Amino acid sequence: MIKVRLARDTDAPAIAEIFRATYGAAYAYPEFYDPYELKRLIFADDAVVVVAEDVEDSRVVGTASVLEEKGAYTDLGGEFGRLAVHPDFQHRGVGQLLMDKRLELVRNRLHVGILEARIVSPYSTKIAASHGFTTVGYLPGKLMIEWRENVALLVRHFGDALQLRRNHPRVIPEAYRVTSAALRGCSLECDAIVDEESASYPHRDDFVLEELTTEGYAALLRIQRGRVKGREVYGPMRLHYGYFKLKAKDSHYLLAKDRGDIVGAIGYTHDEREGIVIVFEMISLQDDVNRFLITELLRRCETELGAQYVEVDVSAYAPRMQRTFLEFGFLPVAYVPALVFHKVERLDVVKMGRLYATLDTSREVLIPDVLPVADLVIRSFQRRQVEPRIREAIDSIALFKGLNEEQQQRVARFCEPRRYAPGETIFEADTSAGEIHLVLSGEVDVYLGVPPARVGSVGEGECLGEASALSGLAHSAAAVARDHVETAVLSHEFLESLIRRRPDVGVVLFRNLATGLGEKLQRSDLALLQK
Numbered sequence: 001m002i003k004v005r006l007a008r009d010t011d012a013p014a015i016a017e018i019f020r021a022t023y024g025a026a027y028a029y030p031e032f033y034d035p036y037e038l039k040r041l042i043f044a045d046d047a048v049v050v051v052a053e054d055v056e057d058s059r060v061v062g063t064a065s066v067l068e069e070k071g072a073y074t075d076l077g078g079e080f081g082r083l084a085v086h087p088d089f090q091h092r093g094v095g096q097l098l099m100d101k102r103l104e105l106v107r108n109r110l111h112v113g114i115l116e117a118r119i120v121s122p123y124s125t126k127i128a129a130s131h132g133f134t135t136v137g138y139l140p141g142k143l144m145i146e147w148r149e150n151v152a153l154l155v156r157h158f159g160d161a162l163q164l165r166r167n168h169p170r171v172i173p174e175a176y177r178v179t180s181a182a183l184r185g186c187s188l189e190c191d192a193i194v195d196e197e198s199a200s201y202p203h204r205d206d207f208v209l210e211e212l213t214t215e216g217y218a219a220l221l222r223i224q225r226g227r228v229k230g231r232e233v234y235g236p237m238r239l240h241y242g243y244f245k246l247k248a249k250d251s252h253y254l255l256a257k258d259r260g261d262i263v264g265a266i267g268y269t270h271d272e273r274e275g276i277v278i279v280f281e282m283i284s285l286q287d288d289v290n291r292f293l294i295t296e297l298l299r300r301c302e303t304e305l306g307a308q309y310v311e312v313d314v315s316a317y318a319p320r321m322q323r324t325f326l327e328f329g330f331l332p333v334a335y336v337p338a339l340v341f342h343k344v345e346r347l348d349v350v351k352m353g354r355l356y357a358t359l360d361t362s363r364e365v366l367i368p369d370v371l372p373v374a375d376l377v378i379r380s381f382q383r384r385q386v387e388p389r390i391r392e393a394i395d396s397i398a399l400f401k402g403l404n405e406e407q408q409q410r411v412a413r414f415c416e417p418r419r420y421a422p423g424e425t426i427f428e429a430d431t432s433a434g435e436i437h438l439v440l441s442g443e444v445d446v447y448l449g450v451p452p453a454r455v456g457s458v459g460e461g462e463c464l465g466e467a468s469a470l471s472g473l474a475h476s477a478a479a480v481a482r483d484h485v486e487t488a489v490l491s492h493e494f495l496e497s498l499i500r501r502r503p504d505v506g507v508v509l510f511r512n513l514a515t516g517l518g519e520k521l522q523r524s525d526l527a528l529l530q531k
């Protein structure tokens with residue numbers, strides 16, 4: 001028989017043994033192997049630690065925790081920490097009992113519970129999903145154990161958290177799909193407004209950069225108090241936690257000065273062991289300081305900090321800041337409704353991540369609850385990989401002719417990469433279609449009739465499958481890669497959505513598609529006449 005209770009200081013050695021047996025020497029945080037550090041966690045005011053005990057021999061066989069943060073974006077919020085069960089007792093329902101006990105202890109003290117679950121096995125995500133947690137994100141490469149693991153982000157709301165939520169967030173188009181999936185997963189109407197118009201913050205690079213000292217702390221705190229209504233970046237701490245507490249949490253601020261006065265700052269934490277940087281605050285007196293601060297932080301990430309993953313929580317009501325981070329290579333990885341408590345309401349957050357490591361999904365086990373959001377994020381990172389190739393070939397891609405740089409980038413961000421070996425079929429005749437292929441390299445042969453006869457070819461810079469994608473009818477011909485072929489794929493769904501929001505882009509795309517179709521038909525007719 002297993003019972004679950006609050007941890008005592010005498011449980012610390014047993015908890016350390018559970019982590020050692022579960023993770024070996026690979027766990028990034030050796031504190032969990034240190035009974036002294038575990039005792040400090042058990043006695044901490046903002047932590048709830050529980051253990052599962054085998055009644056027969058009083059052996060501690062599992063452990064879990066909830067970390068409550070007060071005074072930051074997690075007011076009335078808690079992070080459900082790593083759940084570990086000794087290998088000898090796994091698959092016996094111990095994890096379910098530990099989750100039951102955690103919820104029993106904290107449900108009346110929280111508005112929001114968040115949980116980052118490993119997805120190399122379905123164990124953690126299944127337990128969370130069975131206890132009312134909803135998948136709202138997929139964080140690529142965030143966890144370092146034996147390799148850089150991707151994790152699922154789940155959330156559960158308590159009490160009147162969702163009744164206090166501010167409605168109608170404004171998100172950039174690139175964040176809309178994750179936003180919609182998260183809101184609907186939390187049984188909320190998707191009331192997000194897609195913001196196509198807000199420009200990113202302007203560029204200026206002549207500020208003086210400094211690190212925070214006790215001397216600059218008071219001046220920066222005055223700026224923050226004057227800007228509290230306009231916060232656009234959130235995190236698990238704030239400047240008013242106090243300088244020395246920030247130092248204890250390995251937190252840093254970069255300051256921007258103009259003519260000797262502090263005009264902005266960016267706060268971040270750096271976890272050297274996991275190679276993670278978390279941006280938790282941005283403070284500015286003028287718009288043009290934001291890009292400068294982000295630029296300087298990313299420069300440090302790349303040259304000094306060895307960051308593999310950088311994350312920031314941006315207000316879902318601040319499309320300019322979302323757009324700015326997007327232009328720095330960040331992508332939406334999660335959307336958390338009602339995470340931030342501000343005055344008398346709770347605000348949504350768009351979590352954005354930048355991955356410097358290679359995205360590896362080969363060892364994942366995604367349960368149905370996680371798959372929809374994970375698929376959206378994975379595809380967005382795959383699309384980001386194809387953007388440089390599109391930029392290289394931009395002059396040769398007929399579809400982009402007449403689009404300005406901003407319009408080209410908007411279309412390119414929604415292209416997915418595909419590669420085909422010589423002789424591989426790209427699509428068959430009489431099959432349903434919903435995609436347009438932009439040929440980036442190689443050549444594709446087009447076959448028509450029975451038996452199939454080659455009627456032409458499509459080369460670099462041209463489109464493939466556009467007639468079927470636009471009409472909704474089946475392909476009239478087959479397409480086969482003549483050599484190694486790389487394409488960028490636009491879905492019919494994306495085109496319809498883009499054209500509704502951006503008719504200026506739609507007019508140019510349809511004109512180019514019609515022109516390209518006409519040219520290919522002429523070539524095809526000529527080829528048939530020559531036969």
